[in-house]
Amino acid sequence: MSSVRKQTPLLKHPALMSCATFPPSNLYNKGWYDGPESTGQKRAWSQDAPYSREDRDSIRRQIGQMMIIPLDSPDPDPYVLHMIRAHYIGGVLLSRRSIRHSSDVRRLVYELQKTAREAGYSHPLFISIEQENGMFAPFGNGNLGTQFPGALASGAFRSVEILFDIAKQSALELQSMSVNLNLSPVLNIDEPNSGILSSRTFGDDPINAWRCASAITDAYRTVGLGCFVKHFPAPRQGTGGILETRNLTSEPRYAPFRKAFERGIDGVLLEPTMWATSPERTFQGKDCHVQNLIRKHFGYDGVLIGSCDRASEKVAGTFGGQLCISGFVNGCDMLIICEHPNDIQDTMEEIYTAVEMRRIPKASIEQSLDRIRRVKERYLSWDTALNPPQIQLTLPQLMRHNRELAFRAYEMAVTVVKNSSGFIPLTKARRSTMLRKNGTCALFTPVAPPRFPAPASQDPFEYFGRAINARGVVVSHSPYTHEGLTDTHLSLLKQANIVIFVCALDTDPEYRAQIETMKAVTRTRPDGALIVVAASSPRELLNELTFLETLVCCYEYTREALESAASAIFGEITATGVFPFRRKSGLGSIQQISEIDGFKRWEVQQWEKRRDLYASADLWKKCFEWNESWKLDVSTLSDLLDRPYQSKHFVVLDPRSHGRILGLCATYTIRAGKGLVGSMAMLMVDPEQRHKGIGLALHDEAFQYMRASGVIESVQLGSIFPRFFPGIPEEVPSGEQEWFLHRGWQMETSYIFDLFQNIENWQAPPGVFSDLGSQGITFGCCNPTIFEDLIQFEDKHFSGYPGWVEKYRALKDTNDFSDAVLAFGGRSVVGAALVFSGVGSNQISKDVPWPKAIGEKVGGLACVGMGPEYRGRGVGRGLVCAAIMELKTRGLKGCFVDWSTDRQVYEELGFKTYGKYRNMSWRKI
CATH class of the missing domain: 3.40.50.1700 (Glycoside hydrolase family 3 C-terminal domain)
Structure with a gap:
């Protein structure tokens, strides 16, 4: 980004202003700019006093914090160190020439941060990079870092979950070099004559562009890496070269930026036309200065940044200090100055003079510094800058770990x-x-x-x-x-x-x-x-x-x-x-x-019981009527979906038919130990409306909701309590199973089983209780006097199982202590199982719908577990037999076994497989 500039006469002191001559377009001429626009800013403007010589250092500190300069050397450049000490620059921009090895960059950054601290900086430097991945990556090229797909390939593989994982791993690799700010991603949509290469965009669909960009920015925030998106486009040109702003907020090209502003993005880079020229020549009057154009129309109060490069020089017709002054006057909070080292100090002196002459308002400088400070306080600290944390995985280890993810994404694209x-x-x-x-x-x-960089002959x-x-x-x-x-x-x-x-x-x-x-x-x-x-x-x-x-x-x-x-x-x-x-x-x-044409029509809304319950039942019937075992009535579906404070569901309504649901995604949160986990419990789409992007829109909305919650640690596909399916049913066609794989979910080699058998004529195997009795093992139902012993046992051995201990605790709320069948070793609880029926008050009977779907007198068995020292001794087999006997005494004729990963014990007792599900790996948020 560096370039050599011709030196021009400089105004280094206000006294020299009287003998200076300026061209008509010079920014020192008043006429097209007469101060800030808002009333508060005008009041501050009127109170500005000329800067004294004693304020010179304060001016340097303030203006310097609004500057970023490129770093073109892998070693501490004396010029850069001088810019930190003398001009208090706010950050540096790493280029390909400055990245030799991650450890070298880490040492270089430490030296820069140390110098800044010694110079009295209140906050560390921005160590920034323009890492867009793909072919436009100064760092991730397969040698210096993992070669991840770029924007256009990411827009093609359509998995925001995979993209989130890629962005997160890419951010970790950047942080291994002590980078704290990435100038990425590009939010522009592909348009003819836009000046942005198509390969740097996510395509020409603004909704897909924001889906992809949202996944990337969410990933950056997850690991604590700041990001500035780019490049906010200038309004379209109307008659006479004037830029039209009347329909600014409704144009598709601004939709991704509008969403980013709503989500509180840290900063945004501007196209040169937005800031590098006189507003009277390009905009419709003073009210359309960049600070008012974006601040007023979009309500955005983040950092606005411009780049003083060849493109902005061409737009402005000037360079050096005059170009920078134009940027600050037009509302930029920061500028990337790509001047040659021989010229940049003269540029800075011009800016200082403009501040002293009140051409750059004091009020706007203070507002810009406040915006910059907020971003730095969010992501930067001196403790981290001067004492970088030990890297859990070095860059080579990260690259080996990420190689499979990168190839998978490229194949999906x-x-x-x-x-x-x-x-x-x-x-x-x-x-x-x-x-x-x-x-x-x-x-x-x-x-x-x-x-x-590669051999010239390659x-x-x-x-x-x-x-x-x-x-x-x-x-x-x-x-x-x-x-x-x-x-x-x-x-x-x-x-x-x-x-x-x-x-x-x-x-x-x-x-x-x-x-x-x-x-x-x-x-x-x-x-x-x-x-x-x-x-x-x-x-x-x-x-x-x-x-x-x-x-x-x-x-x-x-x-x-x-x-x-x-x-x-x-x-x-x-x-x-x-x-x-x-x-x-x-x-x-x-x-x-x-598929793209259909995708952008679907609006995802939150599920509402009064509006959507009966339509949800109709959709369930339409999606699962081919399997007799999965019949659910409206009442049962209501019990499963209507869970205040525990659930949030999403629907796509048919825009052509009032009340009809085209797709539904159910999500739950459940406690696991000291944290919360999420469940994408069920996703169904009308069979006649599949392959149109409905499922994708629902899936992304649900996953983004759980990711943004801030309290959910990991997510499963399927659910525990309440339950539709614990994983993907094996009966689901392979193509639909692969759909989830393309969304970033991974299948494990193990299966989960539901089992059932008629117990009317069932008898326990001969000798099962007598054999265990000889070992001192007995069985019985829980009662209030031993309930605390049961809870202590469950807390000790099963607190890491989501929802498990909570189901035992809930017995006290409904006074259903006897629903816990216990195994005793002497007087100690050594095993437990929950029994339930569709007519009982135990909450688990409402969480697992299939016993009730099978028949009225069908009970269930869940949360069966023994202490580790009693496993493999037949205690579990005896506990299951005791639970079945308890169900029989209650007049039940069938027993449903909920969620078993080892069906051998149950099959030996006469159970048959009721449902077989693919076990899906948990995903960290």
């Missing part, structure tokens, strides 16, 4: 946009047919520079060729340029049985040349197998779909993206990515684009 001829997947059988004897694959890739697409060759295919790899096909290419086309053509449009300003070369290949091989791979933004290819038979998108030409594309082409993974651009008119049917 691969999108098959078009496969009309069915060329892919290239299975072994199909390859043998298409390649025939001695067949080859021609691979054509653009000449594109490596995104990261082609970034070399990894792609190796990945294809590793599948047993002979590859002839030939790069192409803007000059099109050469005789070498034509010769390879004639010999090849399969042609793979790669486009990387974002990297080539002459992208039309790539498209024309692609068309030339299609004309040369009108009937051949041609697979086009978009290794950057595929937006420009949409207009060319009529020329293509097969289009695969991997969105980047990083090694991980290219190898994932190869895996999808050869059928080793299923391409599940969703195209991140909406349908363009006249293009016909494009696979998976329609």
Whole structure:
């Protein structure tokens, strides 16, 4: 970001002002700016007094805190240390040149923070970086840090949970270098002529952009990393070059920023047009200064930041001190100054002079400093800055840990946009047919520079060729340029049985040349197998779909993206990515684009019993009527859903039909030890409305609610109490199970079982009680005198099981002590089990609906556990027998066993499997 600037005459003292000459556009000329806009600010303006010489150090401290300078060296640069001591800068921006190794950066940052402390700083420096991942990452490139997918690939894989995990791990890697602020993510949506590369955006859907950005910012806050989003766009240009602001808050391009402002984002970077020019030339009057435009229209009171780089210089027509003064006058709280070290001190002197001459109001400086202070107090402290905590995992360990997550995300991002001829997947059988004897694959890739430092001779697409060759295919790899096909290419086309053509449009300003070369290949091989791979933004290819038979998108030409594309082409993974651009008119049917069209219509609302109960019962019947074992009436469903203070459910209502529910997601919180855990207990979508984004919208809303609660430590898929299913039922089709895997959930190898048997004629196995009696083991029901002993036993052995001990404690509230069947070793409680029935007052009978669904005289058995020293001695078997005998004495004819991970004991006693569920791993919030 550094650049050399021509030095200009400077005004270093107010006395020199009288003999200075300025061009008409100079910011020192009053006329287009006459002070702050609000009444309070005007009052403060009128009370401003000229700064004295004694205030010079105070000016330096204040203005310096509003500056960030790039750091281009991996060692403590004397120039940077001088800027800290003499000009009190507020932070530094790490660049690729300053990052050699995480430990080196950590030592460098410590030196900078130590210098700042010695200079009398009240708060530590911002150590910032622009880490967007993907191909636009100064740090995470596979060598310095984990290569994670960038924005466009993230917008394609559509899992905010995976994206949250990626952002969290990326933040931890940044913190291993003592970074405390990331200038990311990009909230702009893809628009023609926006000046933002498509690959840096999440696509052109503002709702999806905010979903992705929200997951990233939530992850940063979870680990205590500050973030400033970017780049707030200027209003559209109307007549006469004036920027229109009338419809500012309703335009889709501002929707992600509006949501970020509502969520209290720490800061936002501005486009140059927002701050680098005179408002009278661009906005509709003084009321549209940037500070009022954003502060008033959006009610945002966070940090606004501009970057004094070549783009802002081009917009403003000036540079150096005048550009910085323009930024502060127009409402920026901080500026990133990309001047050459030889010029930056002169720039600072110009700014000081402008403050002394009251061109930059004292009131606005104090407000900016207060906003900066709030952010620093939230994330920074001297204890951490000068005594960095010991890293639990070093950067190399983090990278090894994160590699699987990164590859998984890249694989999920691969999108098959078009496969009309069915060329892919290239299975072994199909390859043998298409390649025939001695067949080859021609691979054509653009000449594109490596995104990261690499040997000059290394082609970034070399990894792609190796990945294809590793599948047993002979590859002839030939790069192409803007000059099109050469005789070498034509010769390879004639010999090849399969042609793979790669486009990387974002990297080539002459992208039309790539498209024309692609068309030339299609004309040369009108009937051949041609697979086009978009290794950057595929937006420009949409207009060319009529020329293509097969289009695969991997969105980047990083090694991980290219190898994932190869895996999808050869059928080793299923391409599940969703195209991140909406349908363009006249293009016909494009696979998976329609999913985006449906996604943004769904508004998620909170479930309300009075409005939604009967519609929820109708939806349940429609979703689960195919299984006789899962019938629930309205009363039972009401008992499960209506749990004040414990539950929050979400619905998508049919906008075309009053009262109809298209999807429902139920969530609960339950105590586990000293903390709380969450349950995504059930997610169902009308079978006729699936694959339209309803389930995704519900899932994301529920997960975001639990993540934002601040008290939930981890989340399970399924629920404990109350219960629909403890995991994913095995009967659910595999495709629907995989849907949850794509959302970031992981299945364990174990299963959970519900069991049942008719007990009318059941008898305990001979000798079971006598054998245990000889060991001093007896059985009986609990009573008030021994209830505290029971609770002590449960607290000691089962306090870590969510909801377990609470169910035993609840017996006292309903006076149902006898619902606890106990095993005694002498006078001590050594085991316990809960029994219940659908007509009992025990709360567990309302938490587990299936005994009542089976029949009226069906009881249940739950929370069976023994002390560790009595396990494996047959005590559990005896306890189950004693519980069944207790149910029989109550006149019950069936026994339902709730949630067992070991069904062998129950099967030996005659039980049969009632339900089998995939055990899902808990997820940390």
